[in-house]
Amino acid sequence: MNPENDLIISQRLAKNFQRNFRERLIEFGLLCSGLIAIFITLAIVYVLVSEAIPFFQYVSIIDFLTDTVWTPNYSIKHYGILPLISGTLTTTGIALIVAVPLGTITAIYLSEFASHKVREIIKPILELLVGVPTVVFGYFALMLVTPMLQKIYPDLTTFNMLGPGIVMGIMIVPYIASVAEDSMRAVPMSMREGAYAMGATRFQTAIRVITPAAISGIVAAYILAISRAVGETMIVAIAAGQQPNFTFNPVESAATITSYIVSVALGDLEHGGIGYQSIFAAGLTLLIMTLLINILGHAVRKKYAERY
Amino acid sequence: MAIQNKAAANKNLDSIRKTIANHKRHDFIFASLGTLVIASLTITLLILFLDLVIDGYPRFNLDFFSNFPSRRAARAGILSAWIGSSLVLLVTFFVAVPLGITSGVYLEEYAKKNWFSDLIEINVSNLAGVPSIIYGLLALGLFVYSFGLGQSILTAGLTLALLMLPIVIVSTREAIRAIPVHIREAAYAVGATKWQVCHNHVIPYSYGGILTGVIIGMARAIGETAPVITIGALTFIAFLPPSPIGLEPPFINFEWLESGFTVLPIQMFNWISRPQLAFHINAAATGAVIIMLTLLMNGLAIKLRYNIRKKIKW
Incomplete structure (x- = not known):
């Protein structure tokens, strides 16, 4: 060395x-x-x-969950979350009534009926629809959809849950369509070929073979849509009226959990005051709701996992 | 007998033909239904866009972009809003992009498959599903009051960065996953370390995919309203933040980070909420600006992804 x-x-x-x-x-x-x-x-x-x-030291949890009046800004203060939850559920329900059929039809059509070329054109359009900011959808609901609905149903007030619900539905169609379509496209070709060989038409194959096979993905798409709708803020804040109202009637105005948070944040927030704390309690409720929805989605997915 | 048989067979054939015709009709009906639904979605998008442009048309002039908001609708403009939006997005970009890419690289290239990386993964996908207003509450409690950042551009930028982060992480991971193993093996074979492989090969090759995610994330951040309202952004701002670029040394200053601000969607929301119709025109014009920006950015991202898919063949 x-x-x-x-x-x-x-x-x-x-x-x-x-x-x-x-x-x-x-x-x-x-x-x-x-x-x-x-x-x-x-x-x-x-x-x-x-x-x-x-907040919960000041308001008991039982009152919070059972009181049907939410008036934190009045002299007689009530802190019952139910009116906000009813508003959230009603708008979400309307959105789903619109979005589930439209989204499912779009998904089946894109996956089973459309040619490659058509799909290449439609999918980017759906993606553009996803990219539209919600504040713009809110304007749309207030200035275009509600006046249109008022022509059909003249008693409708300017602020109502129907208009924003419908617009929210249109907003979440692309989410349902793209997730459900992905899961349908993941069904192996051999299953389609088997159905066609038995003489099934496209429609029969789509409804009786592909949809059941892809059901876990389709349900996951619905659940994603629910959690989007529950957390949606600007559309309802603009067009549903921000007035807490314990009702499930879509033609009335109401506030959702999210629009309550926005309406408080727009005012003068006194740090540490009960109004300030109440939006965190509302936010916590919202978070727990979306968490439960997501857990449900996970369970459904696991239960109906693809077995082909 | 034979004739009877033939008649029965004919009848049978007829019913089969009828069934087939029926089934074909179902096919046709569903295909038309699908076309109709998609056409109406497209038309909705078109109406949405045209409605904003037509309603806001009277305000499309230079004054609208160079005026502050005002009590008189016709003289009000979006100067403070678009400058605020740009500065907030600047912060968002410089926070979310480095964090998102490094986080994605860690998860895809470094993390070992165990409960810990599973935990991170579950967290990333959960964060993507958290309603945006919850991020606003997080920012209000944490950035505004605990960290004492106030209702500033910095706070808003950080908030939107949190929202954008999952998008950047997911797109980074997808882009990295598309790179075949043999690229890495070749680099290791000539003695590269793990970081050299990532830095010289994996990250550069996934630029396109990452960029797509970044653009989509930024487009989302432009239109995001609820979290920025929640942190308490003011809706009436008639001043500009201090300029980030100065004429005298040191040329760059960071005072603007602490400044109050407004952003385009909040300005739009503020104008919608007013009862006077004249302000709704302003809102429509602002909406047209926002939607044009987001459509352009999303279109760019879609085009980019399409090009990548077409061009790269390993």
């Missing part, structure tokens, strides 16, 4: 060490940004819970 060789080896080792050290450092850095998702989730839960706790 000559010393020159030793030197080279030790230099190499030093370089190797440096290199390894740098690799570790980078990996650590990447890990940190990978953790951001967990951090955000924890932060959401922490902020909502810690701001809602003082």
Whole structure:
């Protein structure tokens, strides 16, 4: 062994060490940004819970869940979340009545009937529809859809749940269509060929073979749509009237959980006041609702997982 | 006897023909129905766009872009709104893009398959499903009051960055997943370290896909209203934030980050909420600007993705 060789080896080792050290450092850095998702989730839960706790010390949970009046801004204050939930459920229900049939038909059509060329044109259009900001949809609901509905049903007030519900439905059609279509396209070709070989028409194949086979994905699409509709804010804030109202009647005006949060945030927020805390309690309710919907979706997906 | 048989066979044939004709009719009816639904969706999109453009037409002039909001509708403009939107998006971009890409690279290239990476993954997909207004509440509690950032451009930018993050992460991961293993193997074979593989090969090759995700995320951030309202953004702003670029050294300053602001969708919301019809014209014009921006950006992203799919053959 000559010393020159030793030197080279030790230099190499030093370089190797440096290199390894740098690799570790980078990996650590990447890990940190990978953790951001967990951090955000924890932060959401922490902020909502810690701001809602003082609220629930002031208002009992039983009152919160059973009182049918929500008047935090009046002199006689009531904090019952039910009117906000009824508003949320009604608008979501109207949206689903519109979106489920339209979305399902679109998905079946794109997956089973449309030619490759047609699909290549339609899918980008649906994506553009997804990209339309909700505040624009809100304008649409207030200025175009509600006046149109008023021609059919003259007693309709300017602010109602029907118009925004319908517009919300149009908004979520592309979500249903694209997720359901993906799951239908994932059904193996052999199943279609089998059905055609038995003499089934396209329609029969689509309804009796493909739809049952893809049902888990289709249901997942509906559930995604529900959680979008429940969390939708601007359309209802603009066109449904922001007045809490315990009703399921679509022609009346009402507030949803989300539009209540917006209406409070637009006013003067006194940090730490009961109004401030109430929007966190409302937000927590909303988060729990969407969480339950997502868990339901997960369970449905697991139960009807594709078995072909 | 034979004649009778023939008649029966004919009758049978007829009924079969009838069934087939019936089935074909069902096919036709459904295909027409599908076309009708899709046509009406397209027309809705078109009406939406045209309605805004037609309603807002009287305001399409330079003054609208260079005036502050005003109590008189005809003189009100969106100067503070579009500058606010641009500055907020600048913050969003510089926060969400690096974080999203590194997070995606970690999940796809570094993370080992275990409960921990599963946990991160579940979190990312859950975050994409959280209603945007919840992010607004998070920002209100955390950024505005706990961190003391106030109702500033920085707060709004960070809030929208949180919203955009899952989109960037998911598109980064999809783009990386499309790169075949042999590219990585070749790099490892000539002695590259993991980071060198990522930095010199994996990330550059997935630029197109990542860019698509970034554009879609930015388009979403432009139109996002609820979380920005929730952090308490003001709706009437008749001043501009300090300019980010100065004429004297050090040329760049960051005072604008702490400034109050408004953004385009909030300006639009504010004008819709007013009872006077004249302001609704302003709202429509603002909406036309927003929708043009988002449609352009989404169109660009779709085109980009189409090009990538067509061009790259490993």
